[in-house]
Amino acid sequence: MSNPFKKQEVEQYERKRYRGLDQKLVHSREEKILRKILEEIRKEDARVLDVPCGYGRFSPLLLEPGVSLVSSDLSFHMVKRAVERNEESARLSGVVADGISGLPFKGEVFDLILSMRFFHHLHQEEERKAVLGEFSRVAKGGVILSFYQQNPLHVLQRKLRRRIKKSKTKIKMLSREEFQKEVEGEGFKVVRVYPLFKGIHSQLIALLQKA
Numbered sequence: 204m205s206n207p208f209k210k211q212e213v214e215q216y217e218r219k220r221y222r223g224l225d226q227k228l229v230h231s232r233e234e235k236i237l238r239k240i241l242e243e244i245r246k247e248d249a250r251v252l253d254v255p256c257g258y259g260r261f262s263p264l265l266l267e268p269g270v271s272l273v274s275s276d277l278s279f280h281m282v283k284r285a286v287e288r289n290e291e292s293a294r295l296s297g298v299v300a301d302g303i304s305g306l307p308f309k310g311e312v313f314d315l316i317l318s319m320r321f322f323h324h325l326h327q328e329e330e331r332k333a334v335l336g337e338f339s340r341v342a343k344g345g346v347i348l349s350f351y352q353q354n355p356l357h358v359l360q361r362k363l364r365r366r367i368k369k370s371k372t373k374i375k376m377l378s379r380e381e382f383q384k385e386v387e388g389e390g391f392k393v394v395r396v397y398p399l400f401k402g403i404h405s406q407l408i409a410l411l412q413k414a
């Protein structure tokens with residue numbers, strides 16, 4: 204994850220990443236869960252941080268009336284695209300930053316942090332700790348964080364996919380106990396966990412609050 208996406212890679216990623224039927228389903232289920240959580244924790248004039256924002260897949264969902272959104276990513280071209288896609292919104296700003304080495308924000312400024320599809324790319328516990336530590340520092344409200352939970356069926360499926368060269372990405376899966384311990388270690392409590400597709404997909408979306 205340390206090589207930031209270049210312009211052409213971003214274009215290709217945006218065109219292809221959620222094109223297949225299975226990925227469209229994943230995207231639509233992610234949106235549904237996020238919408239539900241956002242309805243529950245809605246706050247007027249909230250400051251929201253989307254990190255990593257990628258090409259801004261969730262910006263339209265986050266940009267409810269009154270919300271100020273900061274879209275941040277390691278890749279300049281991802282941030283640029285996220286801002287371009289929503290250029291009519293004066294309530295969106297883009298910030299290029301490395302979520303592992305530190306976020307360039309003051310403490311307790313965000314009412315909500317959204318972090319989708321990042322945690323499972325962090326293979327070292329130290330990296331996850333650093334990211335959670337930064338979230339804990341800059342958040343004053345909740346954090347929505349997706350992660351992959353160990354699931355023997357999915358491990359087998361990923362091995363097969365890699366074998367037939369459909370996927371080169373290695374995913375870090377954690378047990379629920381490990382996940383809980385890591386987030387609690389950085390000052391959060393797990394409020395609720397939503398499975399993407401119970402029993403058949405390992406991705407979960409967790410709502411965390413400062414303990």
Ligand SMILES: C[S@@+](CC[C@H](N)C(=O)[O-])C[C@H]1O[C@@H](n2cnc3c(N)ncnc32)[C@H](O)[C@@H]1O
Nearest residue numbers: 204255256257260276277278301302303319320
């Ligand atoms: C799988 S994408 C997810 C993007 C977005 N959250 C979504 O779900 O569409 C992972 C993103 O993490 C970004 N990234 C990788 N390492 C990072 C780091 N250390 N700090 C911030 N962003 C990083 C990549 O540039 C990429 O845009």
